[in-house]
Amino acid sequence: MIRPSLPENWEELIAGYALNDLSPEEAKLVEQLLDENPALMGEVNQLQEVLxxxxxxxxxxxxxxxxxxxxxxxxxEGARTPKPRRRTHRIWLELSGAVAVFVAIALGLDNYRLRQDLESADAVIQALRQPETEVYALEGTGETTAASGRLVVNPNQDQILVTVQNLPEPAAGQAYRLWGLTPGSTTPIYYGQFGTTAQGETLAQLSIPRDAIPTEEIQLLITLESSTAPLIPEGPLVMQSSL
Amino acid sequence: MHPDSPKPEPLPLSAQTDADLFAVLKAGRVEALGALYDRYSNLVYGLALRVLSNSEEAEDVTQEIFLALWHKDTYNPARGSLSSFLVTMTRSRSIDRLRSRNTKLKFLQRWRRIGTTEGSVANPLEQVSMNERSQFLREALARLPDLERQVLEIAYYEGLSQSEVAKRLNIPLGTVKTRTRQGLLKLRQHLQDFIQ
Incomplete structure (x- = not known):
């Protein structure tokens, strides 16, 4: 077919476009050619298919x-529609006398652990005092099915508390990282990292931006990562929120 | 039709076209993703492995590609074949990893620039089985002059710029450009010859 308006080397230019190797001058010329001859886009398309x-x-x-x-x-996992209510129990705070005992039961902490973490426990208590506080259950997966835990969230504060039992102490240089995955997204939100004791326990307090507070729609995931790795989950999944 | 003929049964997923499978996938049926995985995982994984030379990373890329197909709306059937999209995305992500630079955006921009080509089958091997595709490709590549095949493969699998290829092979930049483009045009010609 005679294409009088096209330069002699048009096919090569189109191939260069498909290969993404045009010089700036050539690219300008090809853009112009494509504007003037929209049918040439079919050629580009075909060469990209061949490539x-x-x-x-x-x-x-x-x-x-x-x-x-x-x-x-x-x-x-990502496609699962969120159930209307995922939290295990909503705590309308009527904590009176036996606050610490209640906290210990609610969070599965033993007294020893509680004494060890008086300060953190105090934070838990403070969190639990708020009527908005929600508690999510975490369960172990794969090799760590024995692990269990809770996440205490007060949407009005920029802190969340994580308690975990039976999650093996990470090796030196490793840490557990908590992530949130909103439905339909493949990019998890990073909440923070923590370790566990030789007894496999922790009570960690993580500071997170208020606009990233976990909600019931968010799938919570804990992975084992290098503690200095970039903030992308790559390690094995060890726990997740139970649905 | 003979009265005893059985009613035609719906095609099993494995026999459905890419376009049909993609529609089923978009309707939220994960088994369509499984069928597409069965069809294209060798290709996606093999390409990622060729670019990255690392099986773990190739595995990660494969996972990313299929999950992106499931979760995201980046593929538009009007703009090209699914296999071409998967391959181009896999190459782009693998080279991203290889060179730690973001060419993904570039790819998506280019993908969007491609207009709808109504009525034309852009992929010359669209109607050909996977095994035949492999066979045709090997034969078509073998027909290319060595240098054309070499520059095309280096540019494609290693994501090198033309000037990097020129330096690597110690040949002038102009030659690299011409040979790569000629190589691609000839490859298309050979593939068209096979199916005609």
């Missing part, structure tokens, strides 16, 4: 067999 066929020429590589399940589970 995308290149990997078919690679030797066949099977991904590890567990990956399929991992992906489908992760997909279902």
């Amino acid at each position: 995308a066929l290149l990997p078919y020429g690679l030797p066949r590589q099977e991904p590890p067999s567990h990956l399929r399940l991992t992906i489908l589970e992760a997909a279902q």
Whole structure:
């Protein structure tokens, strides 16, 4: 076909566009050509499709067999519609005399742990005093199914409290990180990191921005990570909020 | 039709077209994601592995790609085939990781720039089975002059710029550009020859 308006090397230019290797001058020329001849976009499209066929020429590589399940589970996890109420119990504070005992029961803390963390326990008590306080249950997954815990959230404060039992003490240089995943998103919110004792316990207080306070729609996840790694969850999932 | 003929049963997912599977996936049925995974995981994982030379990272990329297909609305069937989208996204993410620079945005911008091409089958191997695609590609690549194949593969799998390729192979920049572009045009021609 005669295309009088096209430069002689138009095909090469279009190939360069598909390959993304045009010089700025060439790119300008191609943009102009595409504006004047919208049908050329079909050529670009086709060459990009051809380029995308290149990997078919690679030797066949099977991904590890567990990956399929991992992906489908992760997909279902994210797609799960939030149940109307996920928290295990909403505590309308009527704490009178036996505040510490109540806290110990609610959070599954033993007295020893409570004594060790008087200051933190005080924070828990303060949090529990607020009628808005909500408590979410955390359960262990995979190799750490024995782990259990609670997350105490007061939406009016910029702190959340995490208590955990039976979660092995992380190795040196490692920490547990708490994340929140909003429905439909694949980018988790990072809440903070903590360790556990040799007894597998913790009572951690995390400061978080008020606009990132966990809500019942958010899936809570705890992973084991290097304590200095970038804030992207890459390590194994050890606990999650129970639905 | 013979009166005893059984009623036609709906196609199993594994026999459905990419477009149909994608529609089922968008309707929220995770088994469509499974079927697409069965169809394309070798390709996605193999490409990520070729670029990254690291099986763990290739696994991560594979997971990212399929979950993005499930969660995000970046793929638009009007703009190209699903396999091309998966491959281009996989390459882009893998090279991102390789070079720690963000080419994803670039890719998505380019993807959006591509207009709808009504009625045309852009992917010349759209109607061809996966095994045939592999066979055709190997043959078509083998027909390219060595240098054209080499520059095309380096640019594609290693994400090197033309001047980096020129330096690597110790040949002039102009030659790299011409050979890469010619290589792509010839590859298209060979593939079209196969299916005609």
